[in-house]
Amino acid sequence: MPVLNMSGVLVLGVVVVLLSRKHGLKGSHATVCALFGFYLSSTAVAPGIKAGGASLAGLLGGLNF
Template identity: 40%
Template sequence: MAISLSVVLMLAVILVVMIRSGSIKPGPAIVAALFGFFLASTGMAPSIRKFLDSVAQSIDKINF
């Protein structure tokens, strides 16, 4: 839960920065957010979550 919440907050900050800098317009940003929202309710959601969890675990194992 903590990882998904922090990822959501990080992506929200990136989205706001991109909108404010003019890199992305508000319309496409809303479409992208809605796409993610509806994608989360499909059957692909568990596979995507497993993939992101494995990426997070791999990053966690890297020693800097």
């Protein structure tokens, strides 16, 4: 599971970089989003979000092109 988490972090990091360069996402906006994620991870909603992310990763991993 750590590989999945690390790849998710990398994908989201790339998205943040692309948004900041192409669409004007400011550093302060990215910081607020990161802090929101850290605080959200310590709430009761976190297990549901983690399960949803794992389900989506399983769905995407099962696709054959």
